[in-house]
Amino acid sequence: MDAIRRALLPTEEAQALFELTEELGREELAPRAAAAEAAAEFPRDVFRLIGRSGLLGLPYDEEYGGGSQPYAVYLQVVEELARHWLAVGLGVSVHTLSCHALAEYGTDKQRKYWLPDMIGGEQLGAYCLSEPEHGSDAANLTTRAAADGDEYVIDGTKAWITHGGQADFYTVLARTGEPGARGISAFLVDSAAAGLSAAEPEHKMGMRSSTTSQMVFEGVRVPAERQIGELGQGFEIAMRALDCGRLGIAACAVGVAQAALDTATAYAKQREQFGKPIIRHEAVGFLLADMAARTEVGRAAYLAAARLRDLGLPFARQAAIAKLHCTDAAMQTTIDAVQVLGGAGYTTDFPVERYLREAKVLQIVEGTNQIQRRVIAKALERG
Amino acid sequence: MKIVVLVKQVPDTAADKRLDPDTLAVDRGAVDGLINEMDEFAVEEALQLVEKHGGEVTVVSMGPDDATDAYKKALQMGADKAVFLSDPALAGSDALATSEALAKVLGTLEYDLVILGSEASDARTSLVPALLAERLGLPQLTFASKVEVDGSAIRVNRLTDYGHDVVEAALPAVVSVVEKINEPRYPSFKGIMAAKKKPVEALDLAGLGLDAGSVGWAGSRSKVLDATVAPPRAKGTIVTDEGNGGSELVGFLASKKFV
Numbered sequence: 001m002d003a004i005r006r007a008l009l010p011t012e013e014a015q016a017l018f019e020l021t022e023e024l025g026r027e028e029l030a031p032r033a034a035a036a037e038a039a040a041e042f043p044r045d046v047f048r049l050i051g052r053s054g055l056l057g058l059p060y061d062e063e064y065g066g067g068s069q070p071y072a073v074y075l076q077v078v079e080e081l082a083r084h085w086l087a088v089g090l091g092v093s094v095h096t097l098s099c100h101a102l103a104e105y106g107t108d109k110q111r112k113y114w115l116p117d118m119i120g121g122e123q124l125g126a127y128c129l130s131e132p133e134h135g136s137d138a139a140n141l142t143t144r145a146a147a148d149g150d151e152y153v154i155d156g157t158k159a160w161i162t163h164g165g166q167a168d169f170y171t172v173l174a175r176t177g178e179p180g181a182r183g184i185s186a187f188l189v190d191s192a193a194a195g196l197s198a199a200e201p202e203h204k205m206g207m208r209s210s211t212t213s214q215m216v217f218e219g220v221r222v223p224a225e226r227q228i229g230e231l232g233q234g235f236e237i238a239m240r241a242l243d244c245g246r247l248g249i250a251a252c253a254v255g256v257a258q259a260a261l262d263t264a265t266a267y268a269k270q271r272e273q274f275g276k277p278i279i280r281h282e283a284v285g286f287l288l289a290d291m292a293a294r295t296e297v298g299r300a301a302y303l304a305a306a307r308l309r310d311l312g313l314p315f316a317r318q319a320a321i322a323k324l325h326c327t328d329a330a331m332q333t334t335i336d337a338v339q340v341l342g343g344a345g346y347t348t349d350f351p352v353e354r355y356l357r358e359a360k361v362l363q364i365v366e367g368t369n370q371i372q373r374r375v376i377a378k379a380l381e382r383g
Numbered sequence: 384m385k386i387v388v389l390v391k392q393v394p395d396t397a398a399d400k401r402l403d404p405d406t407l408a409v410d411r412g413a414v415d416g417l418i419n420e421m422d423e424f425a426v427e428e429a430l431q432l433v434e435k436h437g438g439e440v441t442v443v444s445m446g447p448d449d450a451t452d453a454y455k456k457a458l459q460m461g462a463d464k465a466v467f468l469s470d471p472a473l474a475g476s477d478a479l480a481t482s483e484a485l486a487k488v489l490g491t492l493e494y495d496l497v498i499l500g501s502e503a504s505d506a507r508t509s510l511v512p513a514l515l516a517e518r519l520g521l522p523q524l525t526f527a528s529k530v531e532v533d534g535s536a537i538r539v540n541r542l543t544d545y546g547h548d549v550v551e552a553a554l555p556a557v558v559s560v561v562e563k564i565n566e567p568r569y570p571s572f573k574g575i576m577a578a579k580k581k582p583v584e585a586l587d588l589a590g591l592g593l594d595a596g597s598v599g600w601a602g603s604r605s606k607v608l609d610a611t612v613a614p615p616r617a618k619g620t621i622v623t624d625e626g627n628g629g630s631e632l633v634g635f636l637a638s639k640k641f642v
Contacts (some may be wrong), residue, residue, distance in 0.1 A: 016459070016575045024569060054572030067572050 005076075008303065009284075017058075021077045024050060025084035033085035033209075035204050037354060040201075040208040042166055045096075045122050045260045046088055050081070056095055060103050061075070064115040071306035077252040081300070082183025082255030086358045087210035090365075091124070091257055094162040095250025098125030100241040101186045107162075114188060118169060126167035127160035127245075128189075128215055131237050135159070136371050138173070139181040139235055143217060145174035145227075147156040152176070152187065152227060152236035154195075163211030165198025167191055172217075172239075173234045184234035188226045195220040206357030243316045244309070245366045246323035249304040253323075253330035253362045254283040257295040260330075260337035260355040264288060267341050277341075294329035301325050317379035324372040327362040334359040384438035384532065384554075387431040387484045387492055388462065389485060389499040389511075390422040392446050392453035406600075407607040409505055411447060421500030423567040424560050426457045428530055431565065436532060438495075441632050443488055445473065456579035459570035466492070470587040471590060475600035478506075482514035482599050487591050489519060494555060496537065501526055501559045502560040512559035522552035525578040526566065528563040 001019060009015045026048060036043055050056065058074040060066025069072075074096070082089025099118050102110060117123055134141045143156025154174050161170075170189045177183035187198065198213035229237050265288055268279035278284045305318035334356040338345035345352045363369045394400050398414035416590040444450070445468040468488055474504045476484065489497065497519075502509040504544040509525075516523030527539035528547060537553050540547040542561050570578075588595055598600060622631045636642045 013576060013579070017572050020570060020572065020575060049569070052571060053569050056574070 008076065008299075009073060014076075016078065017067070017069070017073065017249075018076060018247040018341065020053060020131045021055065021080045024053060024055075025080055028085035029081065029088055033087075034351060034354065036085075036209040037087070037207075038348075042086065042209055043085075044124075044166060044213045046085075047091060048122065049325070050088070050092070051121025052123075054121065054294075055081075055092060055335060056121050059096060059151060060099065060115070060119050063220065064103075064111060065120045070310040071247060072303050072310055075306050078248055079255040079258070081285055082252040083259045084255075085209075085318070086256055087207050087253060089252045090207065090249070091163065091210060091246060093252060094127060097241050097245040098127040098167070098169070100244055100347070101171050101228045101237045102188055104240065105186070105233065105237050110188075110225070110228065112328055114169075117254060123168040124163055124166060125242070126161050126163040126170050126215075128161055128170050128172040130158065130160045130221075130241075132157060133161045133215070136368060138238065139184070140179070141173060141175060141184065143172070143174040143184060145172075145176050145183050147176070147224075148221075150224045152222045154187065154189070154217040156217050157207040158215045160202075160212055161198075161215045162210055162212055162365075164211060165201070166211050167275070168318060170196070170215065171228075173238050174325075177232055182232050184238070185220050185231050186228040186234040186237045188228055189220065189222055193220050193222065205352065205360065207361050226315050232342070242366055243319045246319045246372070247302055247305055247309070249362055249366045250298065250305075250319075250322040250326035253326035253359065254295060256355050256359050257291070257298065257326070257330040257333040258306055259290070260334045260352055261291045263293065263350065263352055263355075264337040264340040264345075267344070276356075284340055287340060291333045291336050294333055298322070298326035298329045317376055320367070320372040320375040320379075323366065324376070327359070327369060330359040331356075333365055353370045384432065384436050384495040385441070385493055385516060386438060386498060387441050387443055387458060387489060387494040388422070388425050388429045388443050389497065390426065390442055390453045390457050391419045391500075391503045391505075392416045392444065393451035393503055393505040395421065396420070400505075402610050406475065407610050411450070412581045416452055418456040418463070419500055421455070421502060421560070421562060421583075422453065423460070424562055424564050425500050425502075426460050427565045427567040428558075428560055429496075430461045432472075432496070432530065432532060438499045441466065441492060441494070443468070443485065443492075443595055445469070445484055445488070447474070450615060454583070455578060456570070457460040458488045458581045458583075459574045460568055461570075461574060461586075462581075463630060465583045466586060467583055468586045470589075470595075472595035472599045472601075474586055475603055476534055476598050477603035477605040478508050478510035478514060479490075479604055480602040482511050482518055483602065484593060485511070486515055486518035487593050488586065489515075491586075491591070496554060497521070497531070497557045498530075499557075499559050501561050510631075512557055517555040519557065522556045523554055524550050524552055525559045527558050527560045530560070530564070555568075609611045635639070 057066035058069045062068040078089050100217045131141050145152040145154045168191050172187045172189050173184050176185040195218040197216050201211050201213045269277050271278050302322040303324045308315035337352040394414040401410050403410040440456050440462040442462040442465045444454040448469050512525050524539045526542040528542045529540035531538045537556050538551045541550045
């Protein structure tokens with residue numbers, strides 16, 4: 001751990017946690033990432049390993065088996081995982097997001113009953129908001145949850161579900177009432193529920209080892225005690241979770257950008273043209289300088305938002321800014337990394353072409369960057 | 384059963400190590416220290432034995448004041464408590480002096496079994512396990528790739544060049560382990576947090592009642608007289624095949640007496 005990272009981690013405990021993450025990343029993630037990406041193999045065992053190490057419940061209360069870590073620490077762990085293997089860093093972020101509704105809006109009884117298993121390390125979660133026809137326009141989602149005695153019956157299709165078919169539980173947003181944002185409620189659905197199935201996984205340009213699929217709900221009966229928060233509060237719950245999820249994606253983006261920067265820097269120091277290492281040619285050196293500046297500013301941006309959240313202050317605008325900046329920065333930085341490596345960068349012999357493909361998805365998920373700009377503009381207008 | 388595991392803090396094997404020009408010992412301040420890798424296998428084996436048979440694991444370490452990472456890692460993995468022996472007069476201890484100090488520490492503890500790594504990655508003498516067993520008057524079962532405890536008896540597979548020997552002894556005993564024996568666990572975050580509350584007993588030579596003259600530079604029988612930096616590796620020979628590649632290769636191998 002370098003001095004800068006040490007300075008960004010507030011406690012000895014957080015530093016030890018980061019060292020553990022570094023070790024897991026170096027020993028268990030990095031050696032497997034490229035092959036798993038090529039083969040589109042979901043690394044369930046890796047999630048089990050990092051779960052047992054306590055990384056699947058970091059921001060949640062110790063009382064329920066979590067790590068009671070501030071977001072500023074949890075996000076740096078996500079960044080470090082993503083630096084070695086985006087699918088794992090992003091998986092931790094999605095899992096954390098899927099626990100958010102219950103942890104923040106569940107009753108004590110619900111939390112005591114389900115949360116320890118969800119964040120204890122053995123289980124993996126997924127978050128079902130988007131639908132084939134309602135992505136950014138989530139307020140108009142159509143998946144229905146109809147009350148039937150002391151159960152709800154869920155029908156509909158959810159789309160772009162990270163861990164679809166792999167997860168042990170699904171946090172599902174479905175319509176229980178009127179059209180629009182106020183008619184949506186949140187449910188915690190067990191993966192074993194009858195009528196719940198995963199469609200064939202999507203074939204993606206990158207992050208292929210992270211399974212993404214549609215989840216089909218056909219008369220899935222969910223006991224009413226698995227409804228989280230107030231009836232009709234689902235959209236608020238979803239948006240609040242997304243604010244946190246956006247920070248997770250921002251951290252992932254910084255991890256990918258850092259990986260690209262590190263690879264490009266090492267290459268530029270060793271590759272010689274015109275009698276000197278190419279990093280000493282200003283055209284390349286300045287490219288790397290800009291990559292480093294964007295990446296470090298990104299880290300500062302997500303940490304600024306995280307500190308607001310840790311203090312209990314509103315952070316939605318800063319989360320949107322961090323998500324927007326970090327993911328755009330990762331896109332540009334990975335493109336530049338390929339450029340620094342030249343022809344070699346365009347081959348699969350080096351990881352930078354993979355980073356480039358991975359960065360793209362981060363500009364899309366947890367709210368496209370166009371939606372982030374909308375969030376920021378609205379916040380500016382409100383003042 | 385009560386198990387004592389000995390762990391050593393060593394310089395990171397991946398880092399560039401250098402010798403202190405005055406003492407000709409490894410400059411431990413210049414690189415990051417961490418637990419000797421093979422000692423992690425010793426800790427893991429102790430934890431597994433205690434999980435199976437019950438009991439507790441005490442980790443013992445000796446080193447400079449700031450060499451605390453090794454025993455902390457063992458506590459994070461799950462060891463119950465630690466004893467840390469540190470004293471400026473211990474600096475320069477060779478294997479013989481080290482075994483004297485460690486034997487003295489073990490004399491203050493109750494144990495059924497002592498486990499340690501077969502070698503440390505810094506000096507790689509593999510002497511301490513045997514020296515320690517001799518000083519304690521206990522059976523030594525070294526290079527263990529498998530350990531079984533049955534009541535008051537212990538049986539290990541002792542790795543040899545041709546396979547393994549099965550060696551048995553009565554407890555208490557000293558066992559040194561090799562990497563083949565298990566796969567050390569990662570600490571969990573909870574383990575890291577719990578480790579900070581675990582008891583650590585700090586000892587110095589006075590507290591231990593050990594004469595400074597019998598350890599450290601004064602008590603060591605091996606002395607480093609001189610050291611030179613290894614020359615950079617020479618470039619290899621490249622044979623370009625111009626029809627005579629085969630005979631060139633055979634000539635090279637013959638010059639090295641390989642054929």
